[in-house]
């Protein structure tokens with residue numbers, strides 16, 4: 262069995278472990294909730310993370326489109342960027358996949374082909390983490406832009422109507 | 432060079448241990464609201480006035496601050512039976528724990544309603560129950576320290592008083608009311624926020640949160656009249672302070688001052704003109720909203736008083752109210768006790784349809800969507816739905832009209848009669864289970880943006896779903912805070928969805944007698960854009 266076959270076979274086991282590891286970075290009460298509530302509307306964080314890591318996993322495996330990969334990373338990082346999670350910790354969710362793989366796939370260390378494939382996969386995971394870092398910075402920029410727009414048009418959170426703005430600018 | 436994974440190896444990934452009894456807060460930028468400026472504290476004659484920020488190490492509290500708070504608590508326990516009940520009867524069953532949008536979005540356990548309440552309850556136990564006095568921490572009791580006070584401030588200003596949690600509590604405990612009491616106590620020692628105190632102080636001075644004086648109020652109406660003339664060719668009238676009118680109309684000030692509220696304002700004016708309503712605006716009751724509610728009952732009452740006072744002065748028969756959220760909580764639940772009975776007014780009867788609004792026989796105040804839905808139901812209005820074809824609409828139940836009034840069907844009835852494309856969000860995110868915008872109860876400050884984006888995630892997530900499934904591009908709502916808070920929220924989470932009021936949709940669809948061929952919608956965007964909405968069918 263090649264690496265890809267192993268990864269396809271163990272897909273759900275790996276994704277579950279990866280997801281649990283991400284959720285365990287939250288305080289215990291939140292971790293339990295994020296792991297167990299399965300309704301996507303009642304638990305958006307759990308849903309977004311699980312959906313996202315699924316896309317990322319498949320993308321890494323099959324070389325999925327850059328667009329889908331970027332979308333999945335954006336969805337997850339967008340949540341973390343407002344959650345009091347510093348960038349280093351936010352992007353670490355990508356590296357966790359390496360740890361999970363090391364723990365779970367139990368490969369034959371004498372099989373050079375598989376080891377080479379695995380190293381290639383690790384490289385792709387690292388590239389993904391770098392993308393995640395850029396996405397994080399992009400989200401933080403979005404937040405400051407949104408805030409600046411509010412300050413410019415201040416009126417108790419309300420964007421002023423066009424007439425008033427015109428009059429204010431003179 | 433270290434590999435990235437080695438760099439992140441040292442990062443602490445497991446959360447710090449520590450139990451909830453140890454108060455611990457850090458005021459980080461983006462996650463708290465600024466303190467109230469001195470001049471507004473003084474204007475409202477609030478206690479312990481000073482320039483102050485929550486991030487200051489020394490909050491400059493009065494020397495006897497503990498005594499003040501404990502006395503305040505004793506007074507409130509005596510005055511509000513519900514407060515004592517809420518303190519005593521929680522069995523910590525956890526049913527409310529995962530119902531708060533701030534917990535769902537942030538994962539911070541102290542945003543679980545049960546723990547939010549416990550912050551106050553622990554102090555109640557320590558000073559007002561025997562077990563707490565004797566057993567202290569063992570009985571879940573805590574001393575009232577500065578750290579505890581800071582924690583109160585942090586978490587009571589992370590509750591939008593939305594009442595979602597209360598829907599799920601088997602005992603009917605309303606954590607929103609606990610937050611209100613918590614804020615009330617904080618106010619006794621001068622801890623409050625700019626975003627609540629400044630509009631309240633403006634309101635006290637000019638009658639509205641934005642501080643609009645009567646001449647600017649009038650001028651804004653003139654703009655609106657011109658704009659409606661351009662759109663429809665009809666010169667409407669918008670009576671202000673007209674004595675002897677049948678109805679007084681009160682709307683949140685954002686409606687005539689902010690965007691996208693402005694288009695709802697145009698919608699009201701067009702509708703009232705079309706049905707020939709005998710009504711008036713008031714330049715003093717020029718605010719339906721009431722930021723006093725987010726400060727203390729006393730201030731809410733002071734600000735609310737002008738509505739009945741103006742109704743009396745202008746000698747109207749009853750009052751009609753615009754699209755606002757918390758305004759309706761005050762009207763529906765408190766106004767009668769605050770400033771009633773309004774026995775100088777009559778039970779509201781629609782002069783157009785003859786419908787008697789029995790449910791408002793005590794307050795004498797009717798919600799605009801009830802009024803308009805009744806007009807539509809009686810076939811009074813001539814509506815062209817296709818003028819809203821550009822929009823694929825969903826409806827956000829604003830917390831207060833939904834959970835404090837049970838106003839679910841009227842706005843939906845109006846939308847379905849003014850739009851061809853309407854799609855509901857999932858059942859467990861609407862009506863009494865609606866998710867808050869994350870910016871209510873005075874938390875909509877720009878400096879609090881991160882907290883707002885966290886709290887708004889569950890709402891935005893449901894919008895994202897209907898956007899992807901049905902191509903929804905318009906979120907309608909009936910709350911002025913929503914109209915201000917949802918656009919930035921959606922810009923971050925679901926770009927491409929705009930926000931409108933229900934009466935903007937009415938204004939678009941309304942065929943007015945003698946109007947010219949409409950070329951644009953109220954936003955000035957060309958009509959006849961069928962293609963845009965049809966694509967997704």
Ligand code: SF4
Pocket residue numbers: 520521522523524525526527528544545599600601602603604
């Ligand atoms: S649902 Fe009610 S009784 Fe249960 S923990 Fe929450 S407040 Fe307490």
Ligand code: SF4
Pocket residue numbers: 530531532533542543544547589590591592593594595596597606607610
């Ligand atoms: S009232 Fe709303 S914001 Fe406050 S604790 Fe309950 S659910 Fe959370």
